[in-house]
Amino acid sequence: MTASTETVRPGPAVVRDAAVTARRPRPRVGKVLLGVLGIVVSLVWVFPVYWMLLSAVTPDARLRADTPSFLPTHFTLANFGSVLTGSGFGGALRMSLMVTLVTIVLVLAFAFLAALAISRWRFRGRTGFVLAVLFIQMLPAEGLFIAQYKMLSTVGASTPVLGLNSVLGISILYTAMLVPFTIWMLRGFVAGIPAELEEAAMVDGLSRTKAFLRITFPLLAPGLVASGVYAFLQAWNEFTTALVILPAESRQTLPIWLRSFLSASANRGIDWGEVMAASTLIAVPVIVFFLFVQGRMTSGLVAGAVKG
Structure with a gap:
């Protein structure tokens, strides 16, 4: 009797799985x-x-x-403990908070209205206005210090609330510095929202103002948050303009106050532990602010990158 040898061939499923495994990229x-x-x-x-x-x-x-x-x-x-019990931290913190909050409100108000006008309406001088915004961005801030100081010192002689060492005075300078770039940030968000949404709401009986507030404005919230974060960081950490415009020791912001550690320690050497502790305290409000707005800020930055 001759034993027959039978060849076992793999089924179709086995062959298909082997082919997929072979094609799988390493x-x-x-x-x-x-x-x-x-x-x-x-x-x-x-x-x-x-x-x-x-x-x-x-x-x-x-x-x-x-x-x-x-x-x-x-x-x-x-x-x-040394930083918190020392002189100047509480006053500098209040000054920074006031200047930053006023700057954020002014920057968002002016930049939002300008971005809305550029994106939604065609008017005479629109191109010149856009070019002017670009040109202002090219001006170095250091080249404006003398003019800014003279302007605020002159205005402050009659109106101290707008002069040197004033919250409103330096906030106006920060606003003028931040508005051009913020306009370009918000312009992309406004242009990315179709005007037909407002027109459809107006057909349903809403006025133009109510259509804007109920339909368009909520969609712009991520862009406003992203722009607010930019204004917050710039106003909170700004040093050179504050050094010139806020010469009074009692009206210093936190970055200027931090500089006092170098002059106070000139004779005994710099206490780097206190300097780093003060720097950490300055960074804490920024971290807290980011924790509150990180969700809106992330969606706003992504939306601004693909719209406009």
Whole structure:
């Protein structure tokens, strides 16, 4: 008897799965390298923030040691206590908050109206206005210091509320500095919302004002938040203009107040622990602000990148 040999062939499903596995792309070396590069860049970006926080909770004597420590082995809150109990922090914080809030309100009001006019209406001088906005953006802020100082000192002689060392005076300068770029930010959001939405609402019986407030304005909320974040950061961290316009020690903003640590420590050396603690306190309001608006800000930035 001769035994017959039977060849077992794989079924169609097995062959199909093997073909899919063979065609499946393998991880490329380039993607792995890009991932590693992204991690390295992120660490380089995060390290200064980590070092600021670490130095803020480290005694000054340990910071001056020859061998640096990258871990909080000598934890202390004395630096924060010295900053908070020292002179000037409360007044500088109030000044920064007032200047920033007034600047945000003025910037959003003027920039929003200008962006709305540019995007929705055709009027004589529209092109010249757009070119003027672009030209103003090219002017260096340092070249305007003398004119700004003379202007506010002259106006302040008769109207102190608009002069040097005033919240409204420096807020107006910040507004003039931030409005041109904010107009371009908001212009993309306004142009991305079809005017037909308002027209349809008006057909349903709403007035033009109510149609705008109920239909268009809520859709512009992400853009307003993104523009408000930009104005907040610029006004909160601005240094050079405030240094010129706010010479009085009692009217300094937080960046100018932080500079006082260098002059006060000229004889005994700079206490870097206190400097880093003060820098951390200045950054806290920014972090809190971002926590409240991060959702709106992210959607606003993405929408502004694809519309307009």
